[in-house]
Amino acid sequence: MKVLQFTVPVPIDKSIVVQKDVLPYFYPHLHRHQEVQLTWIQQGEGTLVADNNMHTFRSNEIFWLGANQPHIFKSDPSYFLPRSRKKIIALVIFFNPEGALSAFFNLPEIKQLKNFVQQRQTGFKVPAILNTVISGQMLRISSSAGVEQLMHFVELLRLLSGCPDITPLASGNRKATVSDHDGIRIGNIYNYIMQHYDKAITLEDAASQVHMTPHAFCRFFKKHTLHTFVSFLNEVRINEACKKLTDGNYDNIATVAYTCGFNSITNFNRVFKTVTGKSPSQYLNSYFHNVETN
Template sequence: MKVLQFTVPVAIDKSIILQKDVLPYFYPYLHRHQEVQLTWVQQGEGTLVADNNMHAFRPNDIFWLGANQPHIFKSDPSYFLPRNRKKVMAQTLFFNSDGALSALFNLPEMKPLKNFVLQQQSGFKVPTPQTTEISACMLRIINTSGPEQLMHFVELLRLLSGYPDIAPLAAVNKKVTVSDHDGIRIGNIYNYIMHHYEQPITLEDAAGQVHMTPHAFCRFFKKHTRRTFVSFLNEVRINEACKKLTDGDYDNIATVAYTTGFNSITNFNRVFKSVTGKSPSQYLNNYFQHVDQG
């Protein structure tokens, strides 16, 4: 894996690029592109890595990714198993406000929406109560063309810009500059952790994946991710634990702890609270309260 500067195919007669994916798993490379991306996950689950932050995704989640924001929709490991019959499905909209749409965004009437786009460089997840409204608007864009499609696109931006308190996907707005060479290393580390998080992983194991000494690896990882390797590994494990808890496929919290790489329930509870701000039981209660209210 590397941070690829991805080129989105652009149709000659289109300023808004639409893409429908029906695949065994999502595009497996950490990448970025000049276009803003709005992805509606219709089928599939896994972890979205945006910059250096992780977010679980499930069917009907919608994510905005800023221009040139490194990201990867990492499908759950089960999607890569032999004889896997699972599929992912997504609808994605790409646009470049500095490209073919620049004349539109430079109109005085579009200033609020242009400012909104510029302010969302760190991306965001569409709030759950608004996913039905936004997915319906995306379908109107997909199913129309010409001026009508452009009108629906402007309406989409208007709706998104009106939602209060949108939380960014990445905690910081300042982008970390990553060369292709370092991007390869970071991508390999992410890939290794996401496929082996349930197993014991030592600092030496991770450093060996990129052929570095543990000391050099620690400095490299902290420089490019602004966190320690252990804190990143814990976040991956807790992110997976949150998905397992809310999916309801496990009998108890202890089972979830041991299947996400923790060797004691005490340590799991401590790390879980440090990452989420809640105990596992509080997290579950809060999650299902929101589900019931929805």
């Protein structure tokens, strides 16, 4: 995998690109592009990696990704099985505030929206309480054209700028650029960890994937992800554990722990609380309480 630099095709007569994806699985490569991306997952589940963090995604969730933010929507392994009949459906809106829309964003009346876009370079997940409103506005944009579409787009930004309790998808200060060479290495590491998180992975195993010594690998990985290798691996494992727990397809918590690469329930409970701030049972109670109240 490589951090591929995309150029989203923009028709001459449009400054906003609307794309409907119906595919066997999401595009499987870490990539970035100059355009801000708003993705409504209409059908599908998996893991979103954005910069140095990962998040579970499910149907009817909406994500904002900043311009040039490396990301990948990694579909669950079941989507890649030979006889899988699963598919993903997503509605995506792209726009480049520095491109054809730059003059628009420099209007004094749009200053508040411009500030919002600039302050959300590390992306965010739209709060669930606003999913219906934001998805409805995205549908209006996709079904309109010309001035009407632009007006719906401005309203979308206005609605998003009023989102309460926005939590960034990525932490820390994101580097403005990542070289292709470093991007290839980061992509290979991400891919290796996400495919083998359920097995014993050593530092030497990961370093060998990018032909580096363990010491050089540690420095490189911390520089580009703001994580140690162990903390990132633990986040991948706990992220997968959270998906399994909330899906309900498990016999008990211990089964989830062992299928996510942990060799003891004690270690799993400790790491789970470190990553999420809750014990597995507390996390489950909180999750289902939020589902019921929403």
